[in-house]
Each structure stands twice: as C-alpha cells, then as structure tokens.
Amino acid sequence: MADLDQVLSYVDRERQRFVADLVTWCRIPSISSSEQHRGEVRRSAEHLRERLMALGCTTSAILETKLHPAVYAEWMVDPSKPTLLIYGHHDVQPIDPLPEWHSPPFEPEEREGRLWGRGTVDDKGQVLIHVNAIEAFLRGGGALPINIKMIVEGEEEIGSAHLDDLMQEHRDRLSADFVVVSDTAMFGRGIPSLCVGLRGIAYFDITVRALTMDAHSGSFGGGVQNPANALARLIAGLHDENGAITIAGFYDRVRTLTEGERKEIAALPFDEKAWLASVGATAVAGEKGYSTLERVWTRPTLDINGLSSGFQGKGPKTVLPAFASAKLSCRLVPDQDPREIAKLVEAHFQKHAPAGCSVEVDYLHGGHPYLAPTDHPVYEIAKRAFTRAFGQPTVFIREGGSIPFVRTIADRTGKPCLLMGFGQPDENAHAPNEWLDLENYHLGIKSAVYLYDELSRTK
Ligand SMILES: [Zn+2]
Numbered sequence: 001m002a003d004l005d006q007v008l009s010y011v012d013r014e015r016q017r018f019v020a021d022l023v024t025w026c027r028i029p030s031i032s033s034s035e036q037h038r039g040e041v042r043r044s045a046e047h048l049r050e051r052l053m054a055l056g057c058t059t060s061a062i063l064e065t066k067l068h069p070a071v072y073a074e075w076m077v078d079p080s081k082p083t084l085l086i087y088g089h090h091d092v093q094p095i096d097p098l099p100e101w102h103s104p105p106f107e108p109e110e111r112e113g114r115l116w117g118r119g120t121v122d123d124k125g126q127v128l129i130h131v132n133a134i135e136a137f138l139r140g141g142g143a144l145p146i147n148i149k150m151i152v153e154g155e156e157e158i159g160s161a162h163l164d165d166l167m168q169e170h171r172d173r174l175s176a177d178f179v180v181v182s183d184t185a186m187f188g189r190g191i192p193s194l195c196v197g198l199r200g201i202a203y204f205d206i207t208v209r210a211l212t213m214d215a216h217s218g219s220f221g222g223g224v225q226n227p228a229n230a231l232a233r234l235i236a237g238l239h240d241e242n243g244a245i246t247i248a249g250f251y252d253r254v255r256t257l258t259e260g261e262r263k264e265i266a267a268l269p270f271d272e273k274a275w276l277a278s279v280g281a282t283a284v285a286g287e288k289g290y291s292t293l294e295r296v297w298t299r300p301t302l303d304i305n306g307l308s309s310g311f312q313g314k315g316p317k318t319v320l321p322a323f324a325s326a327k328l329s330c331r332l333v334p335d336q337d338p339r340e341i342a343k344l345v346e347a348h349f350q351k352h353a354p355a356g357c358s359v360e361v362d363y364l365h366g367g368h369p370y371l372a373p374t375d376h377p378v379y380e381i382a383k384r385a386f387t388r389a390f391g392q393p394t395v396f397i398r399e400g401g402s403i404p405f406v407r408t409i410a411d412r413t414g415k416p417c418l419l420m421g422f423g424q425p426d427e428n429a430h431a432p433n434e435w436l437d438l439e440n441y442h443l444g445i446k447s448a449v450y451l452y453d454e455l456s457r458t459k
Contacts, residue, residue, distance in 0.1 A: 010140025032091035068154030089156035133448035184421030197398035338366025
C-alpha cells in the first residue's frame with residue numbers, strides 16, 4: 001500500500017515539471033473541427049499515449065474512429081480492487097479571433113499564476129491532473145491503490161460524434177466501478193465543486209409561410225396574412241405573464257426541486273450583480289417563483305436564437321414577406337425527453353397557426369439532461385477527497401449548459417458520472433486567452449490522489 005504522504009510530497013516536488021509537461025502537450029494544435037489539423041489531433045493522441053506507456057500502463061491503444069482517434073490506457077493492479085474509469089478529451093477549440101490573444105495560443109505562457117494557452121484547462125490540463133496523480137502513486141508511493149482505466153477522446157469539441165460507437169465497441173474494456181470526468185469548472189476560486197446536473201437541449205427551425213412571393217404591402221397589406229406578424233404573435237404566446245412556457249405538456253416530466261436542493265443552491269455564494277454585468281444585463285428575468293440559479297440550472301427554457309423575415313437592407317421597402325422563420329431552442333431538465341418535447345412544440349405551432357398560414361417545425365438536434373444520483377456513496381467519497389485537497393467544503397453545483405457525452409458515458413457504463421472539474425468560471429475555455437489556474441492544477445492533482453486513495457477502501 002502506497003504511503004500517501006510520500007505520494008503527496010512527490011506532487012509538491014514535481015510541481016514545476018508537471019506544468020512543463022502540460023506546456024509541451026498544449027503546443028500541439030489539436031483542433032478537431034479543422035480539416036487541416038487532422039494530423040495534429042493524431043499527433044496529440046500519440047503524444048499522450050507515449051506518456052501513458054512511460055508510466056507502465058498494462059494496456060494502451062489508439063482507438064480509431066471515423067475521424068479523430070481516442071487514447072486508451074489501463075493499469076490493472078489487482079482484480080479484487082475497485083476500478084475507476086477516467087474520461088477526458090485531447091482535442092481543442094479553434095483559436096479565432098487570433099488578434100485577441102495576448103500570447104500565442106499554442107505557445108503556453110505562465111503569467112500571474114496562470115498558464116495561458118488553448119487547451120490548458122479544456123481539457124489537457126484536466127487530463128494531466130489524473131496522469132500526474134497516477135505518476136505520483138507509481139513513482140512517489142510505489143503502487144496504485146486501485147485499478148485505473150482512462151479514455152481520452154479526440155472529438156469532444158465537435159460533439160463527441162463517435163463516442164457512443166467507441167463505447168459500444170469497447171464495452172467490456174470500459175467496464176468500471178466508478179467513472180470520473182474532469183472537464184467542468186468550479187463554482188468559484190477555491191470552492192471545490194462537483195457538478196451534479198446538466199440541462200439537455202432541443203433545437204428547432206420554425207418557418208411560417210402565407211404567400212408564394214413577397215407581395216406589395218399597399219395592394220395586399222391588411223387583406224392577407226403577413227407571416228412575420230403571425231410568427232411574432234406565435235412567439236409572444238409561448239410564455240405567459242409569469243414567464244412560464246405555455247406549450248401543453250411541456251412541464252409534465254420536470255422534476256420538482258426538493259427543499260434540500262433549494263437550500264443547497266441558496267447557500268452558494270452567487271454574485272448576481274457580477275453575473276449580470278458579465279453580459280451587460282441590467283435586470284434578471286424569468287419564471288416567477290424561482291431564484292436566478294434555480295432558473296438557470298433547474299428549470300427548462302424556450303428561447304428564440306435567431307429571427308428573420310422580409311426586407312433586411314437599409315432604408316424602406318414596402319413588402320409583405322412570403323415567409324418568416326425563427327431558430328428556437330429549449331434547454332431541458334430531468335426527466336424531459338428531447339424527442340417528446342419536439343412533438344409538443346410541433347403540436348403547439350400547428351394548433352395555434354392562424355388560418356392562411358402554414359407552419360413547418362424542423363427538429364434539428366437534441367440532447368438529454370443529466371442528473372447525478374447524489375445518494376450514491378461515491379458522491380460523499382468525492383466530496384471528502386476534494387475537501388481534503390482544497391481545505392474547503394465541497395459544494396454540489398449544476399450547469400445550465402449541455403454536455404452530451406456525460407449521458408453517453410453514464411448510459412453506456414451504467415455508473416454515475418462524477419463530474420470533478422478544476423476549471424474556473426471565467427477561464428475563457430472556448431474564447432481567446434484560455435487559461436488554467438496553476439494552483440488549481442496542483443490541488444487538482446492532490447484531489448485525484450485523495451480520490452484514488454478513498455476509492456481504494458470501497459471494496
Ligand atoms: Zn472540454
């Protein structure tokens with residue numbers, strides 16, 4: 001059994017070299033959405049695989065998909081010990097607009113206790129947190145306390161296009177007792193946070209038609225339907241005066257928050273003013289009876305994301321547009337189902353379309369919401385591990401956004417997905433000037449050390 005103090009002091013000793021290793025990996029521009037960077041994504045996968053092989057993994061492989069490869073490795077130390085599956089990704093977001101970067105995106109630079117560069121926090125740094133913790137056990141303590149499997153995909157930033165195929169194909173290999181994903185952010189600086197809920201999504205194109213061509217607004221205005229007017233009325237009717245969505249059946253599957261959950265959310269040090277200011281908003285808005293965090297994390301939404309119709313140029317042009325269209329998205333919460341919501345949205349528009357107008361509802365894509373089974377003992381274990389590293393109580397948080405791969409992993413492994421993220425809310429993950437807090441990186445490695453140690457006592 002590894003001596004934990006020795007493992008932790010190894011982490012302290014190697015602190016700078018762990019940063020240098022991250023810099024080396026981040027120099028590989030593994031932009032998965034760019035055809036030109038296809039070779040770089042592969043180089044990134046091979047770089048990681050070499051690192052994992054140097055740590056004496058018992059098996060490793062480049063897992064091919066139809067596009068970018070994933071990396072797989074395992075350290076099977078003892079079949080009687082629990083097995084942890086770690087998920088991460090090695091691909092990164094594009095870098096444009098390049099002029100806004102203060103230092104070159106693929107030449108990571110250390111400033112103000114942060115490492116600036118594409119991929120530092122999303123997600124190469126978070127992958128290396130685990131790799132470094134594994135190294136610390138092996139070289140600092142002599143052995144790993146649990147079996148570890150690691151899958152690091154190369155397509156997360158393009159929607160994990162082939163992750164489901166991969167997980168089906170390698171189902172036996174990927175079986176584990178616990179699953180941890182490190183690809184999210186903490187609630188705030190120094191507040192260790194486990195993300196336990198994600199919203200899903202359903203996305204639509206709505207088109208209202210009434211005429212076969214744009215018509216003269218003098219000759220026909222007031223005598224036929226105007227699709228733009230009709231769409232505006234339909235949209236206005238989607239929410240009632242309390243901000244609730246009026247689509248029949250929309251809330252049928254929405255889980256009510258428990259008193260305990262509401263208390264937990266209310267206790268978080270949420271700076272509403274700063275949150276509003278971050279997008280220049282001057283007032284909160286939304287469904288009556290809920291706090292802002294409750295609205296953003298635990299309630300479904302329906303929002304227009306784009307609107308177009310008729311004449312869009314400068315100056316006047318008197319036409320009745322032939323059609324009007326809108327992009328519409330719903331953020332979904334447990335247990336809403338995107339396909340079911342798609343049927344309800346379609347039925348609503350067909351029912352309320354005025355005579356003389358036809359409505360087309362095109363369901364573009366969807367993703368399921370996720371809610372972690374927080375009564376599973378692994379959540380208490382993770383809380384304890386995280387708290388030991390950061391010296392602060394660990395909080396449960398949710399995220400208003402959607403991370404489709406979490407549902408894929410949870411469904412395919414049949415295990416709860418522990419979202420133990422080490423990012424910061426303002427770390428510019430998909431924007432210019434992405435950065436990783438180096439103190440978080442260091443404490444993240446220690447959190448992983450404590451987590452593996454705690455998990456070793458579960459069998
Ligand atoms: Zn990510």
